[in-house]
Amino acid sequence: MNESVVKTIKHLEQHNIAGYFVKDQKKLIELLTTLIPKGSEVGSGDSVTLEDLGVFEFLRHGDYQFNDKFASGLTSADKRELYLKNFSAHTFITGTSAVTEDGKIYNIDGNGSRIAPMIYGPEQVIIVVGVNKIVPNEEAAVYRTRQIAAPLDAVRLKKETPCVKLGRCIDCHHKQRICNAFTLITGQFIKDRIKVIIVDEVLGY
Numbered sequence: 001m002n003e004s005v006v007k008t009i010k011h012l013e014q015h016n017i018a019g020y021f022v023k024d025q026k027k028l029i030e031l032l033t034t035l036i037p038k039g040s041e042v043g044s045g046d047s048v049t050l051e052d053l054g055v056f057e058f059l060r061h062g063d064y065q066f067n068d069k070f071a072s073g074l075t076s077a078d079k080r081e082l083y084l085k086n087f088s089a090h091t092f093i094t095g096t097s098a099v100t101e102d103g104k105i106y107n108i109d110g111n112g113s114r115i116a117p118m119i120y121g122p123e124q125v126i127i128v129v130g131v132n133k134i135v136p137n138e139e140a141a142v143y144r145t146r147q148i149a150a151p152l153d154a155v156r157l158k159k160e161t162p163c164v165k166l167g168r169c170i171d172c173h174h175k176q177r178i179c180n181a182f183t184l185i186t187g188q189f190i191k192d193r194i195k196v197i198i199v200d201e202v203l204g205y
Contacts, residue, residue: 004101005198008134011103015187018195025053028128028199032058035126035195036091041065043086045094045114048156049128049204055093083113087121094118095204096127097149098141099134099196105185106141108150110178118185118194125194130203138184146171149205150179156205 001009001021009019022028032055036042042064050056059066067082067089074082086092094114098106105127109115118125135141151163159176163169169179188194 002131004134005131007101008099008103008198009196011101012099012196013103015103016191016193017103017105017185017188018192020195020197021200022197023200025199028053028055028197029058031197032093032126033062035124036064036093038063039065040090041067041085041088042091042093043067043082043089043117043122044069044092045117047095047128047204048153049095049130049199050093052203053128053199055128059093086113086117089117089122091124091126092117092122093126093128096129096133096196097145099127099129099198100138100141101134101136102138103186104138104141105194105196106138106145107181107183107185108145108179109181109183112181115181115183119183123193127194127196128199128203129196130199130201132202133204134198141184146179152205154178 005021012019042059067085069079069082096105097108107115135144146169151167154161154164161174161176162172
């Protein structure tokens with residue numbers, strides 16, 4: 001564990017947010033097996049990190065009631081129903097835009113389906129990030145998210161926003177804009193409701 005990771009976990013825990021560090025995908029899945037009760041309902045946010053680490057496949061084939069928003073044939077109404085079910089799920093698992101060394105979690109979201117359950121609802125929230133998502137402070141979190149992560153995500157989602165062409169955010173007002181909701185989680189009333197798992201890899205955007 002490098003100094004940045006140690007500092008981040010220390011400050012997360014001071015804010016009632018649990019911090020974990022794992023070396024790779026295998027160790028991550030082992031940890032998730034201990035954190036998520038068998039047979040429990042699990043919701044998820046859209047996450048390249050979770051996809052790359054095989055977390056969605058783990059949930060689909062494990063002993064869980066997985067609210068799989070990526071299942072084929074789902075309509076917009078079906079997805080909305082799953083988003084609402086996530087509020088009452090035992091576990092909500094997701095990625096995030098950035099985690100600061102002083103223990104804050106920063107997100108930008110398009111429709112709020114990822115950040116809303118992080119703030120309220122599920123009994124526990126598990127956030128999985130690569131070491132590349134750790135930044136020194138809130139200012140760096142905003143920069144990283146708006147100028148690096150959001151343009152890459154807009155490309156992935158096949159949007160026609162200016163950032164797709166420019167490779168950077170210009171705070172546009174395009175109808176397909178994905179930067180609609182900004183949140184900074186600085187702590188929790190319920191100790192360890194939110195758990196941040198840092199994987200020793202470069203993951204996601």
